[in-house]
Amino acid sequence: MFIFNIAHPFTLLLVLVATVLLIFLAQELKKSYIVAMPLFAFLILLITHVVQLVTLTEEYADNSQTLCYCLAIDFVFILVTFFAYLWVDDMEAKKLGKKSIDNSLDWFWKNV
Secondary structure: OOOOOOOOHHHHHHHHHHHHHHHHHHHHHOOHHHHHHHHHHHHHHHHHHHHHHHOOOHHHHHHHHHHHHHHHHHHHHHHHHHHHHHHHHHHHHHHHOOOOOOOOOHHHHHHO
């Protein structure tokens, strides 16, 4: 069974660097769809890891711990990219003079 092991330190480092660079690019260009791409990628990865964990056969039972680590890391990346998406969306809305999708976190952005 092939598992995209995001819990492996080298893979985790590469994914982290790519995510940070995409967030920085989105912040510089003020385009929220750039941050939405890794967010959707992490959501698809989360769904893939959940399906693999649910359909895990007895012969691959030793992979369950790895899949649980991958799920935890997926949740962390989803949280980070979601907040980055909201942040860049707020910046994009201010740049274009539009109302952003959700203004309920204005108190948070003022402190950042």
